[in-house]
Amino acid sequence: MQKLKARWQQFYSWLIDRPYRAGTLLAQRYQILKVLGMGSYGITYLCHDRVKSGDCVLKQVRPSKLGSNKGRPVYDYEISVLQALDHPQIPKLLDRFTSDGQLFFAMEYKAGRNWEDLIFDEGYTITEPDALSVILDLLDIVEYLHANQLVHRDIRIPNVILQDGQLHLIDFGLARYLGDPATYIEENLDAYLPEKQIKREVAFKSDYWGLGHFLLFLLYSTFTPPEQETEAVTWEEELDLHPATQKLIRRLLQLDPPYDNTAELRADLRAANALSSKIHTSDQKVRYT
Ligand SMILES: Nc1ncnc2c1ncn2[C@@H]1O[C@H](COP(=O)(O)OP(=O)(O)OP(=O)(O)O)[C@@H](O)[C@H]1O
Numbered sequence: 001m002q003k004l005k006a007r008w009q010q011f012y013s014w015l016i017d018r019p020y021r022a023g024t025l026l027a028q029r030y031q032i033l034k035v036l037g038m039g040s041y042g043i044t045y046l047c048h049d050r051v052k053s054g055d056c057v058l059k060q061v062r063p064s065k066l067g068s069n070k071g072r073p074v075y076d077y078e079i080s081v082l083q084a085l086d087h088p089q090i091p092k093l094l095d096r097f098t099s100d101g102q103l104f105f106a107m108e109y110k111a112g113r114n115w116e117d118l119i120f121d122e123g124y125t126i127t128e129p130d131a132l133s134v135i136l137d138l139l140d141i142v143e144y145l146h147a148n149q150l151v152h153r154d155i156r157i158p159n160v161i162l163q164d165g166q167l168h169l170i171d172f173g174l175a176r177y178l179g180d181p182a183t184y185i186e187e188n189l190d191a192y193l194p195e196k197q198i199k200r201e202v203a204f205k206s207d208y209w210g211l212g213h214f215l216l217f218l219l220y221s222t223f224t225p226p227e228q229e230t231e232a233v234t235w236e237e238e239l240d241l242h243p244a245t246q247k248l249i250r251r252l253l254q255l256d257p258p259y260d261n262t263a264e265l266r267a268d269l270r271a272a273n274a275l276s277s278k279i280h281t282s283d284q285k286v287r288y289t
């Protein structure tokens with residue numbers, strides 16, 4: 001029965017979640033340039049704002065989600081989060097409106113490439129000290145969120161954009177204020193896989209886990225898999241890291257007791273950066289900007 005319901009939901013969403021075409025004008029102001037992505041609850045567009053004569057990003061609640069508990073509440077929450085934030089490296093909320101019975105909000109467009117594209121499409125490679133520098137930069141944004149009692153809960157390589165040498169954190173669809181429930185419908189988090197429980201907990205350490213995962217992606221950018229297939233090995237065996245970096249990642253991933261606060265994490269990142277810089281010779285160093 002459950003399977004049949006899931007099938008029906010898939011078909012229903014395919015039927016009605018058709019994105020608007022390029023060229024469509026919404027609210028007599030936003031001209032759609034292209035679809036940027038179709039997420040689980042929203043459709044994201046790059047648009048031209050005719051009033052401000054500049055580009056912006058529009059997020060539309062998937063029509064199939066409008067009547068569900070993952071429609072309006074998710075939209076309202078994401079808007080309330082963006083509205084409360086004021087940081088140059090976080091997109092600003094610009095507008096919210098209804099058009100054609102559909103829910104939209106507009107936010108600042110952060111032009112640039114996300115780290116997923118940089119690594120996998122552009123072949124960026126990044127040394128250990130530089131990877132730690134990226135995390136230190138990202139930590140500045142995370143620290144701002146945490147000072148506002150907010151946990152992002154979705155720090156991943158596609159959600160961090162590099163624009164003119166500066167990082168920007170996007171996608172606040174899963175962000176939650178401390179004390180708020182982790183899910184909209186009552187769900188037992190214990191039923192989730194351990195990794196999902198860690199990253200979705202409304203606690204600062206969930207973002208530290210995201211940073212650890214992000215760091216591993218950066219570090220793997222220089223890794224060449226062996227030609228012969230070997231048995232599955234862990235990142236600790238595969239990556240040749242300074243012990244200080246290894247220890248730090250273990251705490252971020254909660255394999256060892258997690259960090260309590262940003263100051264403690266920052267100190268360890270700086271120390272690991274300094275120590276690993278001594279190993280990496282200057283000709284290997286490439287500043288990520
Ligand atoms: N403010 C923004 N500036 C630039 N690009 C953005 C912005 N917001 C989203 N994007 C891009 O739009 C695409 C879709 O992003 P979005 O995070 O809204 O949804 P998603 O990742 O497809 O799904 P989900 O909402 O389930 O996480 C991504 O490629 C992202 O890089």
